[in-house]
Amino acid sequence: MEQKPIIQVRNLKKSFFLPHQRHDSLVEFLSNPLRIFKPGGEQFTVLKDIDLDIHQGEFVGIMGRNGSGKSTLLKIMAGIYTPTSGSVKVTGKMVPFLELGVGFNPELTGRENIYLNGIILGMPKDFLKKKYEEIVEFSELEKFMDMPLKNYSSGMQVRLAFSIAIMADADIYILDEVLAVGDLAFQKKCFDVFRNYKEQKKTVVLVTHAPGSVRDFCDRAVFLKDGVLQINGSVEEVIKAYEQG
Amino acid sequence: MSNYLELLKEFIKTDFQLRYKNSYLGLIWIVLKPLALFGVIYTVFSNIMSMDDDYMMSLLLGIMFITFFSEGVMMGLGSLMAKSGIILKIKFPREIVVFSSVTIAFIDFLFNMIVFAIFTIFTPVVITLPSILLFIAAIFSLYFLIMGAALFLSVIFIKLRDIHNLMQVVLQLFFWATPIYYKLEMLPERLQNIILLNPLTRILIAVRHGLITGGDVGVEDFLKLAPISLFCLIFLLFGILFFRNRVTKIAEYF
Numbered sequence: 001m002e003q004k005p006i007i008q009v010r011n012l013k014k015s016f017f018l019p020h021q022r023h024d025s026l027v028e029f030l031s032n033p034l035r036i037f038k039p040g041g042e043q044f045t046v047l048k049d050i051d052l053d054i055h056q057g058e059f060v061g062i063m064g065r066n067g068s069g070k071s072t073l074l075k076i077m078a079g080i081y082t083p084t085s086g087s088v089k090v091t092g093k094m095v096p097f098l099e100l101g102v103g104f105n106p107e108l109t110g111r112e113n114i115y116l117n118g119i120i121l122g123m124p125k126d127f128l129k130k131k132y133e134e135i136v137e138f139s140e141l142e143k144f145m146d147m148p149l150k151n152y153s154s155g156m157q158v159r160l161a162f163s164i165a166i167m168a169d170a171d172i173y174i175l176d177e178v179l180a181v182g183d184l185a186f187q188k189k190c191f192d193v194f195r196n197y198k199e200q201k202k203t204v205v206l207v208t209h210a211p212g213s214v215r216d217f218c219d220r221a222v223f224l225k226d227g228v229l230q231i232n233g234s235v236e237e238v239i240k241a242y243e244q245g
Numbered sequence: 246m247s248n249y250l251e252l253l254k255e256f257i258k259t260d261f262q263l264r265y266k267n268s269y270l271g272l273i274w275i276v277l278k279p280l281a282l283f284g285v286i287y288t289v290f291s292n293i294m295s296m297d298d299d300y301m302m303s304l305l306l307g308i309m310f311i312t313f314f315s316e317g318v319m320m321g322l323g324s325l326m327a328k329s330g331i332i333l334k335i336k337f338p339r340e341i342v343v344f345s346s347v348t349i350a351f352i353d354f355l356f357n358m359i360v361f362a363i364f365t366i367f368t369p370v371v372i373t374l375p376s377i378l379l380f381i382a383a384i385f386s387l388y389f390l391i392m393g394a395a396l397f398l399s400v401i402f403i404k405l406r407d408i409h410n411l412m413q414v415v416l417q418l419f420f421w422a423t424p425i426y427y428k429l430e431m432l433p434e435r436l437q438n439i440i441l442l443n444p445l446t447r448i449l450i451a452v453r454h455g456l457i458t459g460g461d462v463g464v465e466d467f468l469k470l471a472p473i474s475l476f477c478l479i480f481l482l483f484g485i486l487f488f489r490n491r492v493t494k495i496a497e498y499f
Contacts, residue, residue, distance in 0.1 A: 016497060026407035079336035080496050102334045105259065107266045112259070119255045120335055122248055 005053035006172060006203050007077060011086035012050040014072055015043045046072045047227045057201035061214040063242040064224035070207045074098060074174050092171030095121060097178045101161030106150035110141060113149050114164055121168050131167045139163035155182055166193050172203045179213050211239045249338060256345035275353045276360045279312045286426050298368045302457050305364060307425035309357040310449055314391060315416045317350035321395020322402050322412060329499040339492045343395050351388060376459025379466055382474060383451035389477035390444060396484035400491045403498050423449055447473045
């Protein structure tokens, strides 16, 4: 029986307008007001005719070189960019981890940042209150919770961010290079979390440059090159293509 | 939906906290700035002309009023840009960002109203129930006007950075074109008519009537304010339409 895909990408095309020169000053605007409607520049196509189905419970890796359109694809799935043409349909609750610690403020304490970041990620405040101890414990930063974030090392900051992010309960997780952070011991804990997602039949879309992670976690993978989805197949196939560039 | 309300609260809370972090006087600046401006203008003008208590209170209220307008517009203008890091990573209704900035300016205004209330202990004012209602109606109109402006400007600012400097000049113009430190009756009639075209003038008249000389507030005062309130509401609706229309693509322009 064919199950309906949880993420359905059809004929997706995305192009950005790249101005030759930024026209954001008033003098330039006044020198030729019509240019604001028709500024000089060119369309740059980042994604071309992407078709992709992802089903419930799948762990899909996306590989490709820098600038191949991976992050743009994730951002369209997450609803941050709109497609130029084509469509993306997502059924179910999605949490995008396009970056860890979104909204983190260096002046606020660790505790305050947990609530701020958690709410930005869509978690209710009551829920965060309940999970607070768990977040702190996972991050192993008990002693630093009342300290401003600016006094944290960068490693500590991502550990805190990661610990908050994994509390988000969703059907679909979109991960942009955020598989494992911190030192070796903490990375092990991160991997356990993702193994757990896999056991719970969560759907995960993972962008990474690490063939090892794709091998360990992904059921299948896709390979993007210059905005074209070149391979949609087995993990080994994609890793081979990625390693050849 | 309830989560968006929490997001709004969180933005308001943290931005409010952060604004004066690392500053010595902290939140006191909220009331200190308008008070200092009041002190300067009062000192200058009390030496030029004679002043009664009503004028002093009118000046104080006028400065608090225009401060709310200027700060609300400027904070709203920068709101999308200030949150670009979050907007680029998470999907949520972008209006929340603008709404929270304008609301922070409103909270500042409420603090200033407390200071105004303290002044009334020494300089009595006449307030009645209808006059309070007139004041609230006027403040709502002002809020709509600020919010409408913020919705337009926050989007335009992303593409046209100069709007920031331009608005600083425009706000200066509004400061002078609103009877804050002068009385409308002092001007020649032709000029009065021009000043009355400024919606802020009519809102400020209602605000003062409501909070200083509220003894004779009647239906006709509400009727006088009504067209302005309607104008502000329509302006806000256009702002919402403009914002909704443009904001989906905004992430690409940061």
